Amino acid sequence: MTAHRITGDLVDPSEPYAGPAPPEDGDDRIARGLVRGDEHCLAAAYRRWGRLVHTLAARALGDPREAEDVTQQVFVAAWRGRANFRPERGTLPAWLTGITRRKIADALTARTRRTELAAALGAALEHEALTTEQPERVLDRMVVTEELARLPRVQRDVLELAYFADLTQTQIADRTGMPLGTVKSHARRGLQRMRHGLALAAADG
Numbered sequence: 287m288t289a290h291r292i293t294g295d296l297v298d299p300s301e302p303y304a305g306p307a308p309p310e311d312g313d314d315r316i317a318r319g320l321v322r323g324d325e326h327c328l329a330a331a332y333r334r335w336g337r338l339v340h341t342l343a344a345r346a347l348g349d350p351r352e353a354e355d356v357t358q359q360v361f362v363a364a365w366r367g368r369a370n371f372r373p374e375r376g377t378l379p380a381w382l383t384g385i386t387r388r389k390i391a392d393a394l395t396a397r398t399r400r401t402e403l404a405a406a407l408g409a410a411l412e413h414e415a416l417t418t419e420q421p422e423r424v425l426d427r428m429v430v431t432e433e434l435a436r437l438p439r440v441q442r443d444v445l446e447l448a449y450f451a452d453l454t455q456t457q458i459a460d461r462t463g464m465p466l467g468t469v470k471s472h473a474r475r476g477l478q479r480m481r482h483g484l485a486l487a488a489a490d491g
Contacts, residue, residue: 317378320368332361335379339386346390347397355440356389359463363389389463396443396462399451433483441476444469 319327339360343353447453459466
């Protein structure tokens with residue numbers, strides 16, 4: 287079992303984890319169990335502090351769904367970086383709060399980058415329309431851009447980073463904190479939805 291599998295099925299961080307808890311559910315035992323690699327302790331930490339992380343992210347980002355993504359990223363990062371946590375130096379919620387702040391900063395940076403990419407794409411389309419490119423090709427690109435905008439936010443982000451920022455799926459996983467398998471899944475589903483939308487657009491003439 288992986289950290290992503292433990293946290294990935296919990297859409298709402300306020301919902302309790304239904305799996306088994308550590309024998310003693312105290313903060314100190316959860317923290318030390320997490321460092322040892324006890325997955326039940328990771329689940330207990332998610333259950334106990336997931337709502338705190340989600341609240342901090344939602345307040346900073348103003349987007350509950352984006353906050354859900356950040357919450358998952360925080361606990362995945364905590365699992366992967368558990369060897370760096372020292373219970374004797376501070377509490378687990380304080381450590382998680384520090385990770386949350388970094389993930390929020392990453393999300394805001396990615397949001398700015400998406401805005402810049404969208405602006406650059408719009409400028410490029412406008413320039414192409416005024417220069418040598420055939421009107422049909424400009425129209426095709428505008429249809430593709432419109433279909434991309436209709437995708438769920440995570441799928442759109444992955445495809446924009448892949449095609450506009452020219453990142454590999456591994457680089458996207460490193461930048462977003464998502465597992466590589468999740469990045470591949472979002473890319474595949476996004477492309478499938480775009481193909482379906484473009485096929486409908488073609489059928490409508």
